[in-house]
Amino acid sequence: MTVLSVRGLGKVFGSGELAVTALDNVNLDVQAGELVALLGPSGSGKTTLLLCVSLILDPTAGAIEINGKDIYRDGRISIDVRRFRRENVGFIFQAHNLIPFLSALDNVALAMQLNGVGKRESRKRARELLDYLEISHRAEYMPANLSGGEQQRVAIGRALANEPPLIFADEPTASLDTGRGMKVMELLKRVAREKNSAIIAVTHDMRMIAGFDTLYHMDDGRLTRTDAEAVGALAPPH
Numbered sequence: 696m697t698v699l700s701v702r703g704l705g706k707v708f709g710s711g712e713l714a715v716t717a718l719d720n721v722n723l724d725v726q727a728g729e730l731v732a733l734l735g736p737s738g739s740g741k742t743t744l745l746l747c748v749s750l751i752l753d754p755t756a757g758a759i760e761i762n763g764k765d766i767y768r769d770g771r772i773s774i775d776v777r778r779f780r781r782e783n784v785g786f787i788f789q790a791h792n793l794i795p796f797l798s799a800l801d802n803v804a805l806a807m808q809l810n811g812v813g814k815r816e817s818r819k820r821a822r823e824l825l826d827y828l829e830i831s832h833r834a835e836y837m838p839a840n841l842s843g844g845e846q847q848r849v850a851i852g853r854a855l856a857n858e859p860p861l862i863f864a865d866e867p868t869a870s871l872d873t874g875r876g877m878k879v880m881e882l883l884k885r886v887a888r889e890k891n892s893a894i895i896a897v898t899h900d901m902r903m904i905a906g907f908d909t910l911y912h913m914d915d916g917r918l919t920r921t922d923a924e925a926v927g928a929l930a931p932p933h
């Protein structure tokens with residue numbers, strides 16, 4: 696099932712001589728449960744693509760469908776954007792941006808509460824999710840008292856809270872050492888498989904892409920399909 700369909704997506708920042716084309720006629724289809732890696736140099740438009748597809752930034756051309764439903768076409772947005780995002784998209788950023796005065800558990804529970812789940816139920820489900828992510832022993836910790844890897848697990852929990860069909864991870868392992876980064880990627884792969892979520896993960900690190908279903912390369916706003924051989928990814932050592 697196609698979860699995300701992007702056609703001719705464009706994004707221009709600014710105008711006139713200062714205009715920057717960040718997305719240039721981007722086409723992309725992502726299936727349920729598909730794990731997609733988005734590669735490419737700094738400034739090539741990767742973050743802009745994720746932000747435009749989730750309508751945090753307004754695209755300037757093209758069309759986006761989610762689960763076969765038009766959400767954006769030629770400058771017109773046909774949904775309630777905040778609600779759409781809450782229900783359909785989970786985000787994992789490089790800076791974990793957990794709410795500093797809420798415990799790990801409440802950071803995850805809050806995401807459910809914003810979607811109308813009651814306090815008790817949300818805390819129960821948040822605990823199950825932290826359990827699934829093998830971090831429930833830190834449920835009552837404040838973010839500042841968690842390691843980088845632990846914070847990222849909580850951030851993944853928050854992204855999964857409402858079981859969104861789409862998860863966007865923008866360099867989720869950038870602030871972690873290789874070992875912890877690998878573990879976070881393993882976890883994302885497990886989530887895609889077990890929860891049937893489509894995941895698009897931006898990464899610079901070729902060591903992180905083993906096991907991804909599909910690789911895309913972004914360059915100067917243009918998106919092309921690629922493969923492990925083309926990007927010189929090495930098989931993990933054994």
Ligand SMILES: Nc1ncnc2c1ncn2[C@@H]1O[C@H](COP(=O)(O)OP(=O)(O)O)[C@@H](O)[C@H]1O
Nearest residue numbers: 708709715717736737738739740741742743744
């Ligand atoms: N808010 C903005 N205003 C103007 N230009 C921007 C803005 N955000 C990004 N850009 C430009 O768009 C291009 C793509 O940026 P970005 O999507 O952040 O790249 P990446 O995530 O691949 O590093 C860059 O040239 C960047 O300078």
Ligand SMILES: [Mg+2]
Nearest residue numbers: 741742743865
């Ligand atoms: Mg970026």
